[in-house]
Amino acid sequence: MAQRCADVDEFVERVKELYELDPARVRFVMKYRHADGSLALRATNDELWLLYRTTQASDIRRLEALQLWLMSAMAGSDVETLTREATEADAAAAERREGKRKGRKKR
Numbered sequence: 001m002a003q004r005c006a007d008v009d010e011f012v013e014r015v016k017e018l019y020e021l022d023p024a025r026v027r028f029v030m031k032y033r034h035a036d037g038s039l040a041l042r043a044t045n046d047e048l049w050l051l052y053r054t055t056q057a058s059d060i061r062r063l064e065a066l067q068l069w070l071m072s073a074m075a076g077s078d079v080e081t082l083t084r085e086a087t088e089a090d091a092a093a094a095e096r097r098e099g100k101r102k103g104r105k106k107r
Contacts, residue, residue, distance in 0.1 A: 002049040008059040011052040012066050015043045018050060019073060028070050030063075039063070
C-alpha cells in the first residue's frame with residue numbers, strides 16, 4: 001500500500017518508524033529529475049510504500065540527514081553519535097557564516 005506524505009517532517013518520522021519495525025527489509029530510493037527539478041524519495045518494506053516528492057531546496061537538508069541516519073543504521077554505526085556530530089557541524093558552519101557577515105565593511 002503506497003502512502004504519500006504531506007511534508008518532509010512526516011516523511012522522516014514515518015521512514016524511521018518503518019526502519020525500526022524491520023531493518024532487514026527496508027529499502028530507500030532517491031531519484032532526482034533534472035527536467036522538473038524534483039527529488040522523489042521512496043521507502044519500502046514490501047508491504048508499505050512511503051512516497052515523498054519535493055522541489056524545495058529547504059527540504060534537502062532534512063532529507064540528507066535522513067539518508068545519513070539510514071545509511072549509518074544500515075552499516076551498524078552508532079546513529080545517535082553521527083546525528084549529534086552532524087548537528088554540531090551544521091551549527092559550527094552557521095557560526096562561521098555569521099562571523100563572516102559581521103566582519104564585512106559597509107560601503
